Amino acid sequence: MKPVVTLAFAGVTHKTLMKHLLPGDGYEAAAILICAHSPLPRRRLVVQQTILIPHEACSRRTPDAIVWPGAYIEDAIDIAEREGLVIVLLHSHPGGWLEFSEVDDASDARVLPGLFQAFGEHHGSAIMTPDGVIRARLYDANMNCDPVDLVTVAGDDISFWWNDHISNGVTSKRPLAFTGDMTRETNRLSAAVIGVSGTGSITAEQASRLGFSVTLIDSDRIEKKNLNRILNSTSEDAEKNRFKVEMFAEAIASHRGDGVGVPVPLAIGEREAIELAGQCDVIFCCVDSQEGRLIADLIASTFLIPLFDVGVTIPTFIDDGVTAIADVCGRIDYVQPGGSNLADRKVYTSEGLRAEYLRKVDPDTFHEEVEAGYIKGLPEEAPSVITLNMRASAALMNEFIARVYRFRQESNRLYARTMFSLAACDEDHYSEDDFKLGDSRNFAMGLTEPLLGLLSLRRTKRYAA
Known part of the structure; x- marks a missing residue:
């Protein structure tokens, strides 16, 4: 069954919470999560801020x-009320018991009504065990309780913790990579494939056959020149x-x-495309534009x-007048x-974005370099x-599998880029630590206005609820 309610963490946030909630003294510790909303209809909360309760x-x-x-x-209410965010009270179970206790139930019954008196339609509580697993639940203003179906963490590794995989206070073992159990899990997940052309159609084919529901985003139409590299396309x-x-959606439906x-x-x-991508569990970016990658980054x-981006190129040179x-x-x-x-990582730059803009809106004033298509310096239709x-x-899809099902012999942190x-029969990889961290724009802002922090995406009457 697809998750109805999801709670999403960044890996850096989860790591900070683990350090605070499980200091090694064997005693419980607490934190408050302030969560933003993702686009409807899916109920997907993203952890925007944390308040760590000093021991x-x-x-x-x-x-x-x-x-x-x-x-x-009270501090959490002051932060969350302005934007209508959701508050989740999190504490640790250092003994490893992944069930809400009678003490937890009584605490929620005492504390949460005060939150609802202040504001909001939903707030919740959660627990963390020493292995970092989190289980959560949400209440409405009448104190009716629903479990959070899926808790996700996107860090060096990607974690999926399912509420219905917990029994007697213990979560079931993770599926093994490349097995039917892996497919049964991916069957519950959704993937956005941005760009459904050369690499994108192949990525979408793999995603659909691995079990994902696939949101296909691309405004282009099929032309005869595409037929030699877009899977499932016909004359x-x-x-x-x-x-x-x-x-491609029709091709997926056939199987x-x-x-x-x-x-x-x-x-x-x-x-509309951004909001649909924002409901997904993973993004595969297969575009050939810098603007497209900027938007994928922001989403x-x-x-x-978690975002996986792919690019291919065939650089050329002139040798005795021959390419x-x-x-x-x-x-x-x-x-x-x-x-x-x-x-x-310089996959896109301000200069490159400006060049694309000029090429699109005022090509007569922009002297375009000969960079057509895949083969740089050699125009190919x-x-x-x-x-x-x-x-x-x-390689793109195997990178996802390695992050979720962890078959690598080395840490996934070492493979931020491959x-x-x-030509050289060679492969290199780069660690997350090889890249200088810049400003994390719009981190966990969720569905706030303007969308993605871009004034051009301000809500209009067309999208009003």
């Missing part, structure tokens, strides 16, 4: 109970000038059923969604919210690059 401020800390001053809740599709996403592939024939910069940071291939390259970047983003795209897209050269 010394607690009047009582034991292995199975904690009492702390209500002044910290009839090109003749009818069909949207790529509509063709997965209706509704598994969701076509979004819009550019990723449009509000991932705003809604705490020759210098290399055949691919790049895969994994971006975790709160970590280095694609701007920090229909480059024969499907083998390169296959290699890169497979680059391969087919």
Whole structure:
């Protein structure tokens, strides 16, 4: 069953909480989570801020109970009420019991009504065990309680903790990579594929066959020149000038059923496309524009969604007046919210964004370099690059699997970026620590206005609730 309610953490936030809630003394500790909303209809909360309750401020800390001053809740209300955010009270169970105790139930019954008197329609509570697993629940103003179906953490590793996988205070073992159990889990998850062309169509094919529900985002239509590298496309599709996403959603339906592939024939910069991507559990970015990558970056940071970005290129040089291939390259970047983003890694730059803008709005004043398509320096209407795209897209999807199902022999932190050269038969990887961390724009801001912090995306009557 798909998760109805999800609580999402950035890895950096989860790491800070673990250090505070589990200091090693065997006693409970507490924190307050202030959570923003993701786009509807999915109920997906993102942890925006935390208030760590000082251990010394607690009047009582034991292995199975904690009492702390209500002044910290008042501080949380002051922060959350302005934007209508959700407050979740989190404490640790150092003994490892992943169930809410009678003491926890009584505490919620005593404290949460005061939150609802102040503001809000939903607030909740959560527990953390020494292995970092979090279980949460939400209440409405009448104190009716619903479990949070899925808690996610996007860090060096990606964690999915399902409420219905907890029995007798213990969570079930994680699925093994490349097994049917892995497919059964991905069947409950949704992936946004931004760009459904050369690498994107291959990525979408893999995602759908691995079990994901796939939100397909691309405003382009199929042309005859695309047929040698877009999976499932046909001459009839090109003749009818069909949207790529509509063709691909139909192809997914042929083997997965209706509704598994969701076509979004819009550019990723449009509000509706952003909101649909913001409901997903993972983003695969397969665009060839710097603006598209900027938007993907902002979505991932705003809604705490892990982002996987792929790029391929074939640089050339002139040898005795003849164009020759210098290399055949691919790049895969994994971006975790709160970590280095694609701007920090120079995947896009302010100069590059400006050049794209000029090329689009005033091409007559912009002297475009000869950089057409995949093969730099050699214009190609229909480059024969499907083998390169296959290699890169497979690496992209395997990167996701490695993060969630952890089959690598080394730490995933060492693989923030992977680059391969087919010409040199070589592969390099770069650690998260190799990149200088810049400003984390819109971190966990959720569905606040203007969307993604961009004035161009201010809500209009067309999108009013």
